[in-house]
Amino acid sequence: xxxxxxxxxxxxLGRARSRALLTGILAAVVVALVATSLMVGQTFYxxxxxxxxxxxxxxxxxxxxxxxxxxxxxxxxLVAGLALGLAGVTFQTMLHNPLASPDVIGIxxxxxxxxxxxxxxxxxxxxxxxxxxxGAALLTALVIYLLAYRDGVVGTRLIxxxxxxxxxxxxxxxxxxVRAATWDLQTAMRWLTGSVxxxxxxxxxxxxxxxxxxxxxxxxxxxxxxxxxxxxxxxxALGVPVERTRVIAILAAVGLVALATAAAGPIAFVxxxxxxxxxxxxxxxxxxxxxxxxxxxxxxxxxxxxxxxxAGNRYPVGVVTGVLGAPYLVHLLIRTNRAGGSP
Amino acid sequence: xTTAHTLVAEAVTLAYGDRTVVEELDLRVDDGRITVxxxxxxxxxxxxxxxxxxxxxxxxxxxxxDGKELHRQPTxxxxxxxxLLPQSPVAPEGIVVADLVARGRSxxxxxxxxxxxxxxxxxxxxxxxxxxxxxxxxxxxxLSGGQRQRVWIAMALAQxxxxxxxxxxxxYLDICHQVEVLDLLTDLNRDRGTTIVMxxxxxxxxxxxxxxxxxxxxxRIVASGDPSEVLTPAVIRTVFGMSSEVVPDPVxxxxxxxxxxxxxxxxxxxxx
Numbered sequence: 001x002x003x004x005x006x007x008x009x010x011x012x013l014g015r016a017r018s019r020a021l022l023t024g025i026l027a028a029v030v031v032a033l034v035a036t037s038l039m040v041g042q043t044f045y046x047x048x049x050x051x052x053x054x055x056x057x058x059x060x061x062x063x064x065x066x067x068x069x070x071x072x073x074x075x076x077x078l079v080a081g082l083a084l085g086l087a088g089v090t091f092q093t094m095l096h097n098p099l100a101s102p103d104v105i106g107i108x109x110x111x112x113x114x115x116x117x118x119x120x121x122x123x124x125x126x127x128x129x130x131x132x133x134x135g136a137a138l139l140t141a142l143v144i145y146l147l148a149y150r151d152g153v154v155g156t157r158l159i160x161x162x163x164x165x166x167x168x169x170x171x172x173x174x175x176x177x178v179r180a181a182t183w184d185l186q187t188a189m190r191w192l193t194g195s196v197x198x199x200x201x202x203x204x205x206x207x208x209x210x211x212x213x214x215x216x217x218x219x220x221x222x223x224x225x226x227x228x229x230x231x232x233x234x235x236x237a238l239g240v241p242v243e244r245t246r247v248i249a250i251l252a253a254v255g256l257v258a259l260a261t262a263a264a265g266p267i268a269f270v271x272x273x274x275x276x277x278x279x280x281x282x283x284x285x286x287x288x289x290x291x292x293x294x295x296x297x298x299x300x301x302x303x304x305x306x307x308x309x310x311a312g313n314r315y316p317v318g319v320v321t322g323v324l325g326a327p328y329l330v331h332l333l334i335r336t337n338r339a340g341g342s343p
Numbered sequence: 344x345t346t347a348h349t350l351v352a353e354a355v356t357l358a359y360g361d362r363t364v365v366e367e368l369d370l371r372v373d374d375g376r377i378t379v380x381x382x383x384x385x386x387x388x389x390x391x392x393x394x395x396x397x398x399x400x401x402x403x404x405x406x407x408x409d410g411k412e413l414h415r416q417p418t419x420x421x422x423x424x425x426x427l428l429p430q431s432p433v434a435p436e437g438i439v440v441a442d443l444v445a446r447g448r449s450x451x452x453x454x455x456x457x458x459x460x461x462x463x464x465x466x467x468x469x470x471x472x473x474x475x476x477x478x479x480x481x482x483x484x485x486l487s488g489g490q491r492q493r494v495w496i497a498m499a500l501a502q503x504x505x506x507x508x509x510x511x512x513x514x515y516l517d518i519c520h521q522v523e524v525l526d527l528l529t530d531l532n533r534d535r536g537t538t539i540v541m542x543x544x545x546x547x548x549x550x551x552x553x554x555x556x557x558x559x560x561x562x563r564i565v566a567s568g569d570p571s572e573v574l575t576p577a578v579i580r581t582v583f584g585m586s587s588e589v590v591p592d593p594v595x596x597x598x599x600x601x602x603x604x605x606x607x608x609x610x611x612x613x614x615x
């Protein structure tokens with residue numbers, strides 16, 4: 001008994017310490033990427049100059065390049081990454097399936113299609129676009145849920161229906177973009193693969209606010225969501241109000257995805273990749289929400305840096321994350337196919 | 344160690360959509376004893392267990408825990424008195440045994456509460472009782488079926504509830520692991536006074552381990568009581584639609600059911 005107690009306590013503390021350490025490292029990487037994104041560009045500014053700009057002081061040259069161009073862009077990459085990572089892992093945990101992330105099952109496409117229609121066809125102001133995107137994303141989630149419902153919802157059926165819906169909505173985006181011939185390539189790319197180009201505070205602010213409000217809401221559900229991995233009955237037996245947890249998690253996660261999409265377009269595969277990468281890094285068994293949010297930020301910030309500076313051309317962030325994510329999606333689909341069920 | 348509880352189903356009707364599975368059933372669970380529910384497939388055994396565990400709201404009648412209606416009480420409060428091990432719970436990929444067992448402590452924790460020494464103690468005790476302390480740092484996916492089932496029971500034990508409901512805890516286990524699990528539950532009942540209600544498929548093991556046997560057929564209780572009163576050829580015919588002989592079990596003295604099929608019943612014909 002005592003020996004077991006000692007080993008239980010030390011094992012738990014050991015695992016908790018290593019998870020805390022790894023999460024800390026991830027956070028440090030995010031900070032480093034934010035700093036790099038602010039410093040690197042056509043002109044290099046040192047950390048001192050960047051810090052002074054961020055603190056609101058006037059620095060000739062840097063105030064415009066860093067303050068007006070890089071800061072909104074970097075903030076957008078950071079908060080969009082956090083939002084997508086968090087929303088993705090919420091869906092994956094809730095439906096206990098790595099394929100069930102909002103960008104695979106069409107929720108991002110719903111937000112994206114609505115945003116494009118709102119901007120191009122209806123010419124709505126920016127402030128309304130976010131609301132329309134949230135509404136459309138919730139509607140898409142509801143439609144997928146209803147179509148997948150037959151004596152309960154089975155993960156695999158929901159995913160296949162979601163992939164179909166996603167394809168339909170993506171074609172709406174393509175159609176609208178082709179029709180709007182006056183659009184430049186940059187804007188088109190934003191809605192096709194996601195981009196943080198041309199970020200302005202008016203779109204970054206609502207997303208930042210949403211992350212500040214909705215992230216704590218989701219984090220409060222971390223424990224119940226984790227128990228729902230065992231199945232609804234097992235979770236309820238451990239005292240989880242299953243239906244309430246599900247509704248809160250869906251609303252908050254869909255809200256995050258919709259706002260991130262309205263601001264940066266459907267950045268490919270970030271929501272999908274963040275959870276599994278976080279699980280690899282910190283190990284399962286605990287909540288992946290914070291690590292996955294950080295991984296999401298690392299992916300968007302890192303991919304934007306790569307897209308901006310590493311290749312000859314300037315590629316939007318979604319192209320880079322797409323190149324990373326697509327092979328993993330194929331890998332999971334093959335595994336599902338072989339297993340004949342959920343991966 | 345345990346406090347007395349009452350768990351009573353009063354004229355409960357249970358249905359999934361339009362399909363009624365259990366109709367106006369009355370059951371008072373014996374406190375501090377082992378009750379085993381038996382019956383043919385789809386007779387409503389698991390459904391009844393789910394209703395007793397607050398997972399399925401009755402469409403008629405009510406389930407009372409300590410005199411209070413179960414579905415009016417918060418899930419978390421119920422989960423401190425009453426634990427349930429469902430038929431096939433899912434272990435998240437890559438989780439280690441100690442972490443899974445620790446999840447049994449959830450009903451005792453608040454949103455931001457710290458993990459306490461009492462929690463560690465409950466986990467360690469659950470591991471020791473189920474003989475899984477050596478497995479504490481192993482990944483659940485890598486365990487054998489018997490080991491895994493003991494780990495799930497350990498999780499239910501870490502929950503420290505006075506009433507424990509189990510849906511076919513011996514499914515997929517070979518005979519030696521089945522006996523091991525049932526012995527473990529009996530220890531728990533005798534040493535701690537935990538009230539146990541479980542669904543079992545194997546009639547002979549049910550007769551061996553039950554203080555009280557409840558035979559269910561088409562959502563109704565056909566017989567209930569001491570195994571020797573319940574396991575009669577007549578009841579078995581009603582419940583399973585099968586002929587049988589019932590003899591005393593040479594090991595325990597409890598009733599033992601020998602099914603009579605169309606083949607290999609030569610000696611019966613000869614003696615008849």
